[in-house]
Structure formats: structure tokens, C-alpha cells
Amino acid sequence: MIKVFNLPDLGEGLTESEIVAWLVAPGDEVTLNQHIADVETAKAVVELPSPFAGVVRVLHQPAGVVVHVGEPIVSFDIGGAAEPDSAPTAEDAAPTPASGPALAEQREANLVGYGPAVESGGHPQRRARPGAAGTPVPAADQADQRVVAVTPAATSAGERPRSTPPVRSLARDLGIDLAAVTGTGRDGLITRDDVRTHVTESVPAPALHGAPESFPEQGAALGAAERETRSPIKSLRKLTAAAVVQSAFTAPHVTEFLTIDVTPTVELLDSLRADRRFADAGIGILAVVAKALCLAVGRTPAVNTRWDERAGEIVQFNHINLGIAAATPRGLLVPNIVDADRLDLRGLAAALATLTTAARAGTTTPTALSGGTITITNIGVFGIDAGTPILNPGEAAILAMGAIRSQPWEYRGQVALRKVLTLSLSFDHRLVDGEQGSRFLADIGSILADPARVLTMV
Template sequence: MIKEFRLPDLGEGLTESEILSWKVGVGDTVTLNQVIAEVETAKAVVELPSPFAGVIKELHEQPGSVVEVGKPIVSFEVADDDGGSPSEGNGRSAGLGEQPAETPKREPNLVGYGAVVEGSGRPTRRARNFAPVAGPAKTKQAESAVPVVEPVETTPVETRPAERPRSTPPVRKLAKDLGLDLAQIRGTGPGGLITREDVQGFSGHAEEAATPMAGRAAAAGAGAGERETRTPIRGVRKHTAAAMVQSAFTAPHATEFLTVDVTPSLELLAKLKESRVFAGIKLTPLTLAAKAVLIALRRQPALNSRWDEENQEIVTFHYVNLGIAAATPRGLTVPNIKDAGALQLPELAQALAELAETARAGKTTPADLSGGTISITNIGVFGIDAGTPILNPGEAAILGLGAVRTMPWEYRGEVALRQVLTLSLSFDHRLVDGEQGSRFLADVGAILAEPGMVLTMV
């Protein structure tokens, strides 16, 4: 019998996904939960498992197509309910009758989940392993930022019909743009991973490695003599644009700035790094800023709330899911640390490190990206002193951290060179009055300027 597989709800509240590539062709025999396609949502690149065991009869969409959730993308010929086997399928389905073809109770609906095995009552998660790629060297100021690196997926342990060359989605796209076959390229990355440099070197375009990322992207899409490049608005960029427009035109933003001498905080960090309590734990200015935010929220809970338009209520949270804005090759994401307010400083530092590692590996899940209550964005890593951050939709406030700079500053009645940082706080003026926002920002600044002030606040 013929079974249609419709694009499932990937559990992100999204309505569409882009087909990046098919891993199977018409006439191929597939097994239950075998990866059949790679799709891109607004938040992640996802490998789509097969919900059936059978023969591919038709691919309804081509790579590059943007498909709405619920639309059929592939048809299978599967065994009849009475146990009969599918037809030969272009001669490539021999042996299928040796493996029972079970029809699942429902199709997968969450990222990383496969079809429901009969009798299990729930989907089974397919094992995935990731390994980070080392990014460029960072300055001391950049240590607190979430690095911008490409997600790297290692080879899954499950058996596949054929092993494809291992690489990341941006590298596969580059190879496609250059007309290269990845199977002919030797990977020099971890575990034989094919890197961008491997592709460029193979194609004779190694000089492109010195071109900035934006320039490389423009060059890949523009022909000789063309004066502009047009890029479809899809994936993360589309989701981010919609969210920012909604936030900017729904919540009345107000932004305040405070410049503080953070020399004592940097001195404290140096001491903590020598402590056995923090052995093996990465500490950055972001660690202390996050802790300062959590402490300040206890005194100004209005900044940890949400405006419920439908029920005409203000929802004040008694927990903190702390969001950290992260720039990735696919765009801006804001994963959050659940119940961050309950964590002690070593635990918070570890959670921040794991969040950064997850972002680097491309493993950030929809659950990690939802449910945030307040956010921090570190614009200092780009050498920026201050800005007017836009609220993450549904949150009441976002704190921006500027660059730490050595500047002449008044210190104990004299002018001295000190480490200075500017804080930018944007808040929803429906939820937060100017006094509440100002007191919160002042508390964060006071903690960073003199960490001992915490004793007067807790």
C-alpha cells in the first residue's frame, strides 16, 4: 500500500521548513527511522527519520523548497496490513520481505525523534553525537562571548545504507556552489570532517579563505558583472525578523545606560580562577554579570515578568530562565539556562560554558530556546560600547554588556586608568516603570563595580 509522509510539526511552533537535501531516491528501500532528508527550520538543521519501512515511490518536494507543515513530502510503498510485501520498486527492494514493515501509530513530531515503534506508545530518540570545531583565537575581552562557530555533527552510530562524506551544512552548500563532489575530497578536520578550507583547497580557490564571511557569501551568489545579490529570507533570519518586528511594535521599549568601573570584578575573576572550587570551570565577565542580574532581580521582580494580552494579566515569574544571546552562522539564537536563579556561582559558570558549547556544536534544542524570562546580550565582543537591545518576545527586559575598556577614571579622588564597562538595559514600559528599571540597573552596576555590595542585597 502507498503511505504519504507529511512534513511533521518539529515542536518549535513553526509552520514551515526548507528541504535542504534528500538522502534517498525514488526506488530506494528504507528502514524505519533511517534518515531520509535534511531540513532546516527557523532554529535548527534537522535530520528527518523515516516513519515507515518500505520503498520510496515519490519525492514530492525538491531541495530548496520551503514546505508548510502538514504538506506531503514523500510517498512510500509499504507492506500491506495482512503482511504482504511492497513491490520490487525499480528492482531495488529485494530482501525487504525479510524485515517486517511496521506501520507506526503516528509520525514524528519533535526534533531528533523518530517514528513510534509499535507498542512503545512514544517516539524513540535517535542517538546523535557532536564535536566542536575550534574557533579563531579570542582576545581577553572576547572571552565572555558565545563564540561564533559552525555546528559540526559527527557520524551517528546507527547503520545507514551508505556513508556520506562528513561535513557541515555551510560546507556542503559551498561544495555545491563550486560544483564539487564531497566524496572526492579528503577531510582534515576532527574524525575526517571535511572543512571549508578542504573544499577551497580542492577547488583551487584557497585564496577565498582570506575573504570575510559576508564577502564569501556574496561572491558565492553573484556572477561576474552583477551589481547585487538576492538571498531568500528563510530559516533563522526569517524567524528573527518576525520576532523582532513583533517585539518592537508590541512592547514599548525604554533603554537606559550606565557606565561603571569594573576593575574590582576583573580582579575578583583572577582570584576565583586560582580557587580549587572553580578548577576546570571557565570564568568570564559574563559569569559575574549573569550572577549580578539574578541577584538584582530579587529586589526588582518586575523585570522578570510577562504581559499576557489575552487574559489581561501581568505574569510575574518566581523562577529565572536566563537567556544568553548567541550569534551563530545561521543567525541569532537566545538559548536560556533553566532555573538559573537557583544556581550557585560555580554551577552558573558551568551552565554558561555548556550553553556556549551547545551553541558551538549546533545542538541547541527547541526546549533550550523557549521559556526564557530575561536575557543578556554581549555586544562588547564586537568592540561596541553600548546599544539599544530589542526585547526577546515575551520578556520584560534585556541587558546589554559593552566592551571592557581601559580608560581614565576618577578613583579615590584622583584620575587613574581603570577597566570601564557600559551597561544598556532595555525594558517593556508596560511592565517596568522607570524607577524599577533604574534601580535594577543601578544594582547590577553596583555589584560589578564592587562585588562586596552583594552582602547588602541578600
């Protein structure tokens, strides 16, 4: 019996996802919940499990294609093993019509809790990433060509180069075939450095003694393909763009700056690293700023609120889910630390390490990216001193921390070389008055300038 698996809603009501890579090919036998594909949503790269045990008959969509929720992506034969050389027929592989018992069978093919199948076509034509493998799939309204059997050359588990979703995404963006890349990681795993090295080695060196006539004349026009490169707006970039536009044009932003001497905090961190009880805790400046922010929120709760336009209410959060802006190969992610206000310094450092590792590996879950109440962005890691961060939609404040620099500074009536840091706080002026925002920023600065001041705040 043939079962058609439709793309499920992978969380947060997302309407489409991109198939990053297939881990199976037609003819492969799979087990229930076996990882069969990597799928990229607007929030994360997730592993797609098989809802059936059986034999893969048809891959309806190639890797690199954006598919709408409810559209068929793979068909399984769950009635028994298929002959190795048998090819699926259009009759076997065709999605069942969206009516009667056939519709009920399609609905069975959706993962539990992921929503019903889409009953009618009407989606725009799917967009394939330039250079993606596989045969382009026509629009849903072209019924005479609605099923395409895709058999990429290297989709079977035994032939597929070993790599992680972020590395595959990088290779895809650079137009690199991973089959041509030599992996230097453990057991031949292909790393980001391997992909970059392959790009460098693949570019021919310029001729050192080229004839003058071999160079184009000054001002000569480049071909259209050389002047620009186009790529579709999708996945995380689309979500990020929508979020910042909504935030920028909905919440009236105010940004304040505070430059402080954080030498005592730097000395505190040095002493913790020298203490064997904290040597392996990994406590850094971000953890200290996070703790200072949590303490300051207790004195100015207005920064930990949300404006509910529909209900006509201001929502006051009595907990802190601290978002941490993270730059990843996929783009900007803001996973959050749940109940950060209940963690001590060691706990915050551990949570930050876990969060950062998941973000870099591309394993951050959609759940971890929702529910934040206030955010920190560390632009100092890029050598930047200050900025005007845009609020996460639904949050009242975001704190940007700049780079720590050694600068001449007034200290005890004299000029001395001190460790200096600039903080930038953006807040929603509908929720936070200037006095409240200033007091909140000043409290964080006071803690970082003199960590002992915490005793006066708790």
C-alpha cells in the same frame, strides 16, 4: 505496501521547513527512526527520523526546497525489499487522495504528536534556494505533475560528503559543492574553515600587469546580476524579522546606560582561574554578569514580567529562564537557561558552555528557544561598547554588556588605568517604570564594581 510520509510540524506550530539535505536515496533500505534528512525550521536544524522501516521509493522534494507541513516528502515500501534496479512508478509513489481510507493512511504517516496531514492544497508554490540540487517541484494545484522522483547524484549515505548542518548551510549560502571540498577534520569531516579555504583557492588571482583597456571605464554600469544578489527570506531570518518588528512596534522601549569600573570583578576572575578548585570551571565575565542579573531581579521583580494583552493581565514570573543571545551561522538564536536563579556561579558557567556549544553546532532544540523571561546579549565580544537592544517578544527587559576596556578612571581621588565596562538596559515601559529600571541596572553595576556587595543583597 506504499506509505507516504508527510512533513510533520516539528514544534511550536511552525508551518514550513526547508529540507537541508537527504541522507537516503531511492532504493535505500531504512530502519524505524533512522536519521533520513536534516530539516531546517525557523528555529533550529533538526534530524528527521524515519517513521517506517522499509525501502525508500521516492523523494518527493529535493534538498534546498521549503516545504509546508502536511505535504508529502518521501514514500516508503514497507511490504518488503525492492529490486535494486527497479524504479518507482507514478502509481506507486503518488500521494493518496485526501479522502476516505486513503486520508487515514496519510495521517498514519505523520509522526505521533506532530499534527494531522493537510487535507487540501492551497499553499503557494514552494521556494527553492538558488542553486539547490534536484528538479523544481511544481505547485500543489498542478495535479498532473504532482509527483517528482528526485535522485540527486550524492544523496546516498556512502557518497554524501561528511559535514555538519551549519557547514552545509554555509556552503549552500556560498554556492559551494561540498563534493569538491577536501575535509581536514576528523575522519575527513568538512569544517567551516575547509569551505572558506575552498572559496579563497577557487577565486582566480587578479592579473598584475593587465592592459589599461582591460579595465572598465570609470562609471561604467555593471550588469544587473553583478549589482545585487537576491535570496529568499525564510527560516530563522524570517522569524527574527517578525519578532523584532513585533517587539519594536508593540512594546515602548526605554534604554539606559551605565559605565562602571569592573576591575574588582576582573581580579576575582583571575583569582578563580588560579584556584585549582575552579580552574576547570570556565567561569568568565558573562557568567558573573548572569549571576548579578539574577540577584538584581530578586530586588526588582518588575523586570521579570510579561504583558498579556489578551487577558488584560501582567504575568509575574517567579523563576528566571535566562535567555542568552547567540550569533550562529544560521543567524541570531536566543536559547535560555532554565531556572538560572537556582544555579551558582559554577552552574551558570557550565550551562553557558553547553548552550554555546549547541548553538554553534546547530543542535539547539526548539524547546530551548522558548520560555525565556529575561535576556542578556554580549555585544562586547565584537568590540562594541554599548547599544540599544530590542526586547525579545514577551519579555520586559534585555541587558547588553559591552567590551571591557582599560581606560583612565577616577580611583580613590586619583586617575588610574582601570577595567571599564558599559551596560545597556532596554525595558518595556508598560511594565517597568524608570525608577525600577534604573535601580535594577544600578544593582547589577554595584555587584560588578564590588562583588563583595552581594553580601548586602542576599
